[in-house]
Amino acid sequence: MIKVDNLQKVYQTNGKSIVALENIDLEITQGEIFGIIGYSGAGKSTLIRCFNMLETPTSGNIIIDNQDITRLSTTQLREKRKEIGMIFQHFNLLSARTVRGNIAYPLEIAGMKKADINKRVDELIHLVGLTNQADSYPAQLSGGQKQRVGIARAIANNPKVLLCDEATSALDPKTTLSILELLKDINRRLGLTMVLITHEMEVIKNICDRVAVIDQGQIAELGTVLQLFSQPKTKIAHEFLKQVTHVEVPEEILANFASKDSATHKLLQLSFLGETTSNPVISDMIKTHDIDINILHGQINRIQDTPYGTLVMTVEGAPENISNALKYLKENNIRIEVLTNGL
Known part of the structure; x- marks a missing residue:
């Protein structure tokens, strides 16, 4: 589903080159929940934003569903992004729109007919458990409810890939677990490929099939979550494991x-x-x-x-x-x- 070959991202700041990503090679399979964990500044947010070209790689290739998105024209990329949903740490909801209006927004942009929009929004509101909040505004919602709206909006156009950028970092532990359960349910129901970035090993432990540990812009370790827990090979992997295992x-x-x-x-x-x-x-x-x-x-x-x-x-x-x-x-x-x- 997703293949990353020798990806590099270099920023030019005050005449200096800052390497954010270097020699990134990844393969993520169809229907997989793939985690990317790293500390702040490690490059994980840059990497996931390259997956939908919100950040343009300096070099390398990103192939999603057999199409190299680094070579698409502006028009082609706009169409491809309909296949790539994204949810954010701070929800990014439209405050002047209700739950229903927020979920409907990407469908309106896509030019869907009103009757079809209403039907799809009803399905999504039920899927994410917000039936009683359909006419509420973001200011009236809890953090977990806001993120449920964000998830429904992100999958409204039936994407093939869902990118999750620190999707639970702003939530308390109990709410985090409920959101992770929702994402797992969506993954099972829809076969949706998911990529999560986080700095919390608890998130990786609860939901991911495989994980890449990123450090200073490079992949330090890559494998199944069980492999990471049973046989961590790097110092940084040991450090993250201590979040959930150290007494x-x-x-x-x-x-x-x-x-x-x-x-x-x-x-x-x-x-x-x-x-x-x-x-x-x-x-x-x-x-x-x-x-x-x-x-x-x-x-x-x-x-x-x-x-x-x-x-x-x-x-x-x-x-x-x-x-x-x-x-x-x-x-x-x-x-x-x-x-x-x-x-």
Whole structure:
């Protein structure tokens, strides 16, 4: 559906060249929910705006549905954009129009007949759950309701691709989850290809099939969300994972543990994915490697339909036994983060 080849974007500012994107290669398949995560200034917003040519790439190609949009004329691009919907962080609704009027706007621009517009708007209002707010104005809506209007407006012309630019960043956590559920429902119903940019790993965890981690204008890591959680390869990927997996250990425990011998005492955070969450790995480790553990914290969440657990514990024993125990955990596909080794 979307293929990006060697994309580069360079800005000229005060006689200086600023590289926003460099050597970007991506393939996004039909019906996929694809996430792009990065810190502010990493280039993610520039990248997604290149997908509908709101930003013109300096070089490279962007092929959407077998058509290179970087080579289209102004008229051709205007038509192509009808196939690419976009929702924004700050909603961008027309304050003088009702919910119905906002959703109808792109259909009016497209020249659709009034009767067909009314029918389509009714369908969309029902789809996004705003039946009781159809005649309300944006000022009368909550943030989540405004974003639902933005989603309905973005898909009004039956696009093939939906771009989501920090679509949940302005929302509280509960509302964010409801919007993500709506996007997943739309994806399932319509088979719509979605590209989300975000700086929140919670969003990636809940909705995306694959994810690209972008850093300083380049793709630092790319893979399925499960791969990112189970086998992160880069420092920046580890940093983002801490948003949803890291447990804050009380300072008094860290201080007490830091005074112990690092060869015989370790404080660890373990991450379990899929079937390892239900296997008695820790029990078997204790039995076979002659070590003592003390569990400080544990929890199980889900990455879409896959269980994902974290466990914080201390390990004490002979150095060789601890080394063998950690090797055993890795052999069982458990990711280990040493929080502190002691002295």
